[in-house]
């Protein structure tokens with residue numbers, strides 16, 4: 042009887058010890074797994090932050106690339122000012138800034154190159170410039186109109202000069218666009234084959250912080 046009781050006690054002790062050891066092992070495993078999950082979450086947060094930073098950098102690079110492509114396209118691909126029977130002045134009020142007559146297409150007859158703006162003159166004839174206004178530089182040849190420049194210019198001015206033909210170059214028009222953010226220069230020459238003016242970008246200063254220029258105004 043005594044032997045049976047002793048055997049029961051030993052078995053009970055062994056079983057209790059076994060359960061306790063199993064529970065401790067399970068808790069350790071849970072703690073290890075929790076630490077691993079926390080580490081993975083930290084890694085995930087860091088990766089998300091890196092991704093956001095990269096997206097920001099990519100957006101800036103894309104913007105710079107677009108600007109470069111736009112600039113290159115403007116420099117490489119000339120515009121074409123073909124003839125139109127409709128004046129670009131139609132539909133709005135325009136103020137004539139300046140004009141000049143010269144034979145630009147070599148047919149012996151002068152065309153009129155004229156610069157207009159949407160800004161108005163006051164009663165004494167002085168220009169009333171706004172922060173920005175539209176400009177049109179156009180050529181009139183009989184009943185045909187050629188638009189060399191038609192844009193809204195913010196805090197800036199448009200000028201033109203006329204050049205006669207030489208042995209090296211045909212007659213043409215230079216268009217200067219001076220703004221608070223840069224300077225553009227375009228050259229327009231008549232193309233006999235296409236029957237219109239090829240407008241090439243000669244120079245584009247890009248984005249500048251212009252503090253002053255001595256160009257005359259109006």
Ligand SMILES: [Ca+2]
Nearest residue numbers: 144146148150
């Ligand atoms: Ca002519």
